[in-house]
Amino acid sequence: MADDFMLDTDDLERRMDGAMAALKTEFASLRTGRASASMLEPVMVDAYGSPTPINQVGTVNVPEPRMVTINVWDKSLVGKVEKAIRESGLGINPQLNGTIIMLPIPELNEERRRELTKVAGQYAESARVAIRNVRRDGMDQIKKAKADGMSEDDQKFWEDEVQQITDRHIGLVDEALEHKQAEIMQV
Incomplete structure (x- = not known):
């Protein structure tokens, strides 16, 4: 048997x-001093009453080696996205430019x-x-x-x-x- x-x-x-x-x-979520869209994956935004990944409320781009931009689709969520990034513990200070949030990545x-x-x-x-x-x-x-x-x-x-x-x-x-x-x- x-x-x-x-x-x-x-x-x-x-x-x-x-x-x-x-x-x-x-x-991927560990910051290496270079910009990466994947560093925002663990960040959740309180959108429409439920936690939502950032990539589902806006377009995440990496236009430069030390810059990540998020083009938020819904103007009413810009403040919530900014707050989620500030409270995420990534150590990044978001800068607003209309519906675009810029995240300059500082040197480590x-x-x-x-x-x-x-x-x-x-x-x-x-x-x-x-x-x-x-x-x-x-x-x-x-x-x-x-x-x-x-x-x-x-x-x-x-x-x-x-x-x-x-x-x-x-x-x-x-x-x-x-x-x-x-x-x-x-x-």
């Missing part, structure tokens, strides 16, 4: 890829860069933990099959398979972290 055990490695990979996608989203000082690399490290560690949790789920499935009569050779094969998938994803997290930290520290 246990000889026909098949671990769904595609499911494990999909779940680990989800942790990587979440990490990339978190990295050395201390702020070091803080951001630590935050990037925390994001990466969270992704590693998520990947290890998926690994644990896979190993638990293997142990259950072993208890149901799986051979030790099969058990070893599947454990090695899960470990290889885990190692590859942890390597991707480390690589992404190294790249992001280099990007943050670049002056």
Whole structure:
């Protein structure tokens, strides 16, 4: 009965890829001293009685390396968008020009860069933990099959398979972290 055990490695990979996608989203929200439309993704505006992403109330553009502009479609929301950006903790001071909100991106000082690399490290560690949790789920499935009569050779094969998938994803997290930290520290 246990000889026909098949671990769904595609499911494990999909779940680990989800942790990587979440990490990339978190990295995109970290300011590196360069303008990026993705830095506004976590900011929600109280529009029409519900929290709404900025890109659904206006057009976000990056006309210059150190400038983000938001062309708000509804004039009545300009103040709410400005307030949401001020309260977001991004450390950016919006400037109004009619329905266009300009966000000049200031240079990052050395201390702020070091803080951001630590935050990037925390994001990466969270992704590693998520990947290890998926690994644990896979190993638990293997142990259950072993208890149901799986051979030790099969058990070893599947454990090695899960470990290889885990190692590859942890390597991707480390690589992404190294790249992001280099990007943050670049002056």
